[in-house]
Amino acid sequence: xxxxxxxxxxxxxxxxxxxxxxxxxxxxxxxxxxxxxxxxxxxxxxxxxxxxxxxxxxxxxxxxxxxxxxxxxxxxxxxxxxxxxxxxxxxxxxxxxxxxxxxxxxxxxxxxxxxxxxxxxxxxxxxxxxxxxxxxxxxxxxxxxxxxxxxxxxxxxxxxxxxxxxxxxxxxxxxxxxxxxxxxxxxxxxxxxxxxxxxxxxxxxxxxxxxxxxxxxxxxxxxxxxxxxxxxxxxxxxxxxxxxxxxxxxxxxxxxxxxxxxxxxxxxxxxxxxxxxxxxxxxxxxxxxxxxxxxxxxxxxxxxxxxxxxxxxxxxxxxxxxxxxxxxxxxxxxxxxxxxxxxxxxxxxxxxxxxxxxxxxxxxxxxxxxxxxxxxxxxxxxxxxxxxxxxxxxxxxxxxxxxxxxxxxxxxxx
Amino acid sequence: xxxxxxxxxxxxxxxxxxxxxxxxxxxxxxxxxxxxxxxxxxxxxxxxxxxxxxxxxxxxxxxxxxxxxxxxxxxxxxxxxxxxxxxxxxxxxxxxxxxxxxxxxxxxxxxxxxxxxxxxxxxxxxxxxxxxxxxxxxxxxxxxxxxxxxxxxxxxxxxxxxxxxxxxxxxxxxxxxxxxxxxxxxxxxxxxxxxxxxxxxxxxxxxxxxxxxxxxxxxxxxxxxxxxxxxxxxxxxxxxxxxxxxxxxxxxxxxxxxxxxxxxxxxxxxxxxxxxxxxxxxxxxxxxxxxxxxxxxxxxxxxxxxxxxxx
Numbered sequence: 001x002x003x004x005x006x007x008x009x010x011x012x013x014x015x016x017x018x019x020x021x022x023x024x025x026x027x028x029x030x031x032x033x034x035x036x037x038x039x040x041x042x043x044x045x046x047x048x049x050x051x052x053x054x055x056x057x058x059x060x061x062x063x064x065x066x067x068x069x070x071x072x073x074x075x076x077x078x079x080x081x082x083x084x085x086x087x088x089x090x091x092x093x094x095x096x097x098x099x100x101x102x103x104x105x106x107x108x109x110x111x112x113x114x115x116x117x118x119x120x121x122x123x124x125x126x127x128x129x130x131x132x133x134x135x136x137x138x139x140x141x142x143x144x145x146x147x148x149x150x151x152x153x154x155x156x157x158x159x160x161x162x163x164x165x166x167x168x169x170x171x172x173x174x175x176x177x178x179x180x181x182x183x184x185x186x187x188x189x190x191x192x193x194x195x196x197x198x199x200x201x202x203x204x205x206x207x208x209x210x211x212x213x214x215x216x217x218x219x220x221x222x223x224x225x226x227x228x229x230x231x232x233x234x235x236x237x238x239x240x241x242x243x244x245x246x247x248x249x250x251x252x253x254x255x256x257x258x259x260x261x262x263x264x265x266x267x268x269x270x271x272x273x274x275x276x277x278x279x280x281x282x283x284x285x286x287x288x289x290x291x292x293x294x295x296x297x298x299x300x301x302x303x304x305x306x307x308x309x310x311x312x313x314x315x316x317x318x319x320x321x322x323x324x325x326x327x328x329x330x331x332x333x334x335x336x337x338x339x340x341x342x343x344x345x346x347x348x349x350x351x352x353x354x355x356x357x358x359x360x361x362x363x364x365x366x367x368x369x370x371x372x373x374x375x376x377x378x379x380x381x382x383x384x385x386x387x388x389x390x391x392x393x394x395x396x397x398x399x400x401x402x403x404x405x406x407x408x409x410x411x412x413x414x
Numbered sequence: 415x416x417x418x419x420x421x422x423x424x425x426x427x428x429x430x431x432x433x434x435x436x437x438x439x440x441x442x443x444x445x446x447x448x449x450x451x452x453x454x455x456x457x458x459x460x461x462x463x464x465x466x467x468x469x470x471x472x473x474x475x476x477x478x479x480x481x482x483x484x485x486x487x488x489x490x491x492x493x494x495x496x497x498x499x500x501x502x503x504x505x506x507x508x509x510x511x512x513x514x515x516x517x518x519x520x521x522x523x524x525x526x527x528x529x530x531x532x533x534x535x536x537x538x539x540x541x542x543x544x545x546x547x548x549x550x551x552x553x554x555x556x557x558x559x560x561x562x563x564x565x566x567x568x569x570x571x572x573x574x575x576x577x578x579x580x581x582x583x584x585x586x587x588x589x590x591x592x593x594x595x596x597x598x599x600x601x602x603x604x605x606x607x608x609x610x611x612x613x614x615x616x617x618x619x620x621x622x623x624x625x626x627x628x629x630x631x632x633x634x635x636x637x638x639x640x641x642x643x644x645x646x647x648x649x650x651x652x653x654x655x656x657x658x659x660x661x662x663x664x665x666x667x668x669x670x671x672x673x674x675x676x677x678x679x680x681x682x683x684x685x686x687x688x689x690x691x692x693x694x695x696x697x698x699x700x701x702x703x704x705x706x707x708x709x710x711x712x713x714x715x716x717x718x719x720x721x722x723x724x725x
C-alpha cells in the first residue's frame with residue numbers, strides 16, 4: 001500500500017465518521033467528580049446505547065477536589081457539560097438558584113419514577129433540580145471467621161453489639177477499627193448510623209428541624225451514650241487512627257468489625273484475603289425500630305444551555321427505569337438506584353446492604369438538610385462533640401448541650 | 415549631538431530589557447495580588463463577585479464571631495508553627511553549620527548531604543512518611559516505645575490537640591533544616607580567616623570566638639534566615655495538608671492560616687463545600703499585611719548597628 005492512498009483512506013474515514021456522528025447521532029458530555037469510574041460508566045453507557053444507539057454520551061470526570069470549582073467556572077462561562085453530577089442539598093440548590101440546573105419537576109420520569117423522600121435531597125422549594133441517581137448505605141462490616149470462632153451471631157440490638165464487642169476484647173481482638181483522625185467518618189459513618197433509629201428516622205429529624213424537639217433532648221443524649229459505649233472497643237490510639245487506618249485494620253484482620261459505607265464494597269473485595277466477611281445493619285437500641293442511614297450520593301442535572309436537552313431527558317428517562325437502575329447498581333457497585341423500579345443486583349454484599357431496607361425505614365444523614373441551612377454549623381458541632389465524648393472531655397449530656405448551644409449561638413431559631 | 419543621542423539611547427535601552435519580565439510580573443504577581451485585595455471587599459458565590467460590602471469581611475474576621483474565633487486560632491497556631499521553626503530548625507541549622515565548618519571533620523560531605531536530603535523530597539512524601547512513622551497502630555515510633563517498656567509514652571501523636579501541632583512543626587523543621595544549614599555554612603566560610611587568627615593569638619577560647627566573632631558577623635544572615643522562615647511559615651499549607659488534612663484536626667489544633675484560607679476561599683467547609691471567596695481574599699490580604707510588617711520588622715532588627723541611622 002502506498003502512503004498517499006493510506007493517508008487518503010484515513011482522511012476519508014475520519015470525514016465519514018464526522019458526517020456520521022452529525023447526521024445520525026448527538027454527542028453529549030457528562031461531567032462528574034468520579035475519576036475512578038470511567039470504565040464503569042463506559043459499561044453503563046454501552047447498556048444505554050443498546051436501547052438508544054444514536055445518543056452518544058461521553059463521561060468526562062474532573063478530580064473530586066476540583067469538581068465544584070471547575071464545574072462552576074464552566075457554567076459561569078457558558079461551556080458546561082450537557083449533563084452533570086449534582087450534589088445533594090445545599091450545593092445543588094446553589095447551582096439551581098444560579099440558573100445552571102434545568103427544572104425537572106414536571107418531567108414524567110421524575111413524577112412517576114421517584115418517591116418524595118428520594119426527591120427531597122435534590123429539591124429546592126419543591127422544585128426538582130436533578131434526577132436522584134444513586135444512594136449509598138451504611139452498616140457494620142464484620143469478619144465472619146472471627147465471629148464463628150467465638151460463637152458470635154449477628155447482633156440484632158445495640159446491647160447485643162456491645163456484648164459481642166466485650167467478648168472479642170477479652171479474646172484480645174480489637175472489636176472496631178474506627179478512629180477519630182479521618183475527621184469525618186466518626187460522625188458520618190458511626191454517629192449518623194446510630195442516630196436515625198434513636199431519633200425515629202425522618203419524622204424525628206424533621207421534629208428537630210422545625211423546633212418541636214430540642215437539640216439536647218433525651219434521644220440525642222442517648223445517641224451520644226451509645227457512641228461513648230464504643231470507646232473501650234476502639235483501637236489503641238484511636239485519636240490518631242484515620243479513615244484509611246480504620247478500613248485497613250479490618251481488611252488485614254486486626255479489627256473484627258468496622259462501621260463503614262457501601263461505597264467501598266469493591267475495595268474491600270479487592271483487598272481482603274484469607275477470611276470471609278460480610279455486613280450487617282447497625283443495630284437499633286433495645287425496643288426501637290431500625291432506621292437505615294441511606295444517603296443520596298449524586299443526582300444528574302441537565303444544563304439548561306445545552307443544545308441537547310431532549311437527548312439528555314431521554315437518557316434520564318432510561319436511567320429511571322429498571323434497565324438504567326440495574327446498570328447503575330451492577331456497575332457502580334455499592335451505589336444503589338433510588339428509583340421505584342424493581343432492580344435485582346448481582347453483587348452479594350450490595351444485595352445484603354440493600355436488604356437492610358426491607359422492613360425498615362430509611363433516612364439520609366442527620367445534618368444534611370435544614371440543620372445546615374444558611375451555613376448553620378450542625379455538622380462541625382456534632383463532629384467536635386463526637387471527639388469530645390470519645391476523648392472524655394464531655395459527657396453525653398454535655399455534648400448534647402454544647403450542640404444545642406452552638407446551634408442557638410449561630411442563629412438556629414426554628 | 416550624535417554623542418548625545420547615543421547617550422539617551424543608552425539610558426533608555428535598559429527599559430526594553432526589563433519590559434518582558436515586567437509584563438510577566440504584572441500579569442502573574444501584581445495584578446492577582448491587587449485583585450485579591452479588591453475581592454476582599456466583595457461577597458457572593460461563584461467566580462465573579464459583584465456584591466460590594468465594604469469592610470464587612472474584615473469585621474467578620476475580627477468581630478469575635480465564629481469566623482474570627484477560627485481566624486485567631488489559625489493565626490496563633492501559625493505563630494507557634496513559625497516559633498517552632500525558629501527555635502528548632504534555625505538553631506539546629508546554625509549548630510550543624512558550625513560543626514560542618516570545622517576544618518578537620520571526617521565525612522563532612524556525607525553529613526552535609528544527609529542533612530540536606532530531606533529538603534529535596536516532596537512534601538507529600540515526607541508528610542505521608544511521617545504520618546506512617548507516627549501511626550498509633552503500625553508506626554515504628556510507638557512500636558519501639560512499647561518494646562522499650564515505655565508504652566505510656568506511645569501517644570496518639572497526631573490525634574492529641576496538645577501535641578499535634580508541635581509534631582507537625584517538628585516534621586517540617588526536620589525537612590527544611592538543610593536550608594539554614596547551607597546558608598549559615600556559606601556565611602561562616604565567608605568570614606575572613608584573619609579574625610580567627612587574631613583571636614587565636616589573643617588567646618580566645620572557641621566559645622569566645624563563637625560569641626564575639628562568628629555570631630555578630632552572622633547577624634545579617636540570621637536576618638535573612640529569619641525572613642525566609644517567617645514568609646515560608648506564614649504561607650505554610652502543604653505539610654499540614656499532607657499530615658492532618660484541610661480541617662486542622664484534632665479540634666482545630668493544626669489549623670493554620672494556609673488551611674483556614676483553603677477551607678474558606680477555595681474548597682468550602684465540608685460537607686457543604688461552598689467557598690466564600692470574599693472572606694478567603696480577606697484572609698489572604700491580612701496574611702499579606704502581616705508578612706509585610708513582619709519582614710520589615712525583622713529586616714530592621716537584623717541590620718548592622720551602624721546601618722540603622724541610614725534608614
